[in-house]
Amino acid sequence: MLPGIIPLLALALGAGAQTNYEVPKTEFGHPDFQGVWNYASNTPLQRPEELGEKAFYTPAEIAELVAEREAAIAANTERTTGGGRPQAGVGGYNDFWVESAGLQENVRTSLITYPANGRFPPLAEGAVVQESDASGVTEIPGERPVLFTVGGISSDGPEDRGLSERCLVGFNSGAPIFPSLYNNNIQIFQNRDHVVLLTEMIHDARIVLIGDRPALDDGIRLWTGDSRGYYEGDTLVVETRNFNALTGTFMEPRIAWGNSYHKVLTEKFTRISHDTIEYEFTIDDPATFSDKVTALIPMTKVAGHLYEYACHEGNYGLTNILRGARAQENN
Secondary structure (H helix, E strand, O other): OOOOOOOOOOHHHOOOOOOOOOOOEOOOOOEOOOEEEEOOOOOOOOOOHHHOOOOEOOHHHHHHHHHHHHHHHHHOOEEEOOOOOEEEOOOOOOHHHOOOOOOOOOOEOOOEEEOOOOOOOOEOOOOOEEEOOOOOOOOOOOOOOOOOOOOEOOOOOHHHEOOOOOOOOOOOOOOOOOOOOOOOEEEEEEOOOEEEEEEOHHHOEEEEEEOOOOOOOOOOOEOOOEEEEEEEOOEEEEEEEOEOOOOOOEEEOOEEEOOOOOOEEEEEEEEEEOOEEEEEEEEEOOOOEOOOEEEEEEEEEOOOOOOOOOOHHHOHHHHHHHHHHHHHHHO
């Protein structure tokens, strides 16, 4: 079976769970989530409309998807040059780094599990959707603040570029955490009173306070919000508020739905086997969506280290975008 054909793990059916699995505990008696985990996926965020409320593929449909994928690969194994000579198709120069599938099999038709149709609910009145060009290169004029991560509305200044181009928010690091093209890795640390969610992209460390702590003043607003957590049996529950409205309520790399000012994010981490965490998040933002949105993403344990993703330390891309725009203006 070729990688990238079947979406990730059928968690709702318990396909990845070990029947008698006993969740390991930390020295403080909490369920142990420590380690490096990968959350890559090729399951679409939203379910194709023609599938309605069909949440899972059947074995026959999976076989059909495999056959279609193999045929597409076979059709692309050769291409012709300008002189008509066959030449092996190698794709983009950086395709090596792209994570086109998860590390475990899956039969889900969408990552969104609620609403039942696997799609975003209707937008609330007045909610704004901000988009960049599909390539992330062509600028679509708009107004600041830029809420999406890749692309821009102009090149007048750094504030006109996407959040990940500015090394502020990674395009898959959250909150919530969401799979994208590459660097879909997170390292989790725990002690008695804290959990640290360290995402590879932008090496962002979200520190979660555990236990009953006073709420952060509503006037203090943060890029990834203020996260507070507690344990519910073998599940870590993280509730995050106080977002700064400078990010989308939900962001894919080139699109942002609403802004995050009123967002309440609830994340649940449940270890269902030695190498699998069931990660579920729910977004509640009545200023953006007319209903809540819940998605389910498996995380797979990997035997490796998380190395620093140096962004601003070598962010030549943003400098060169602005320099190139100034050169164009002088022509």
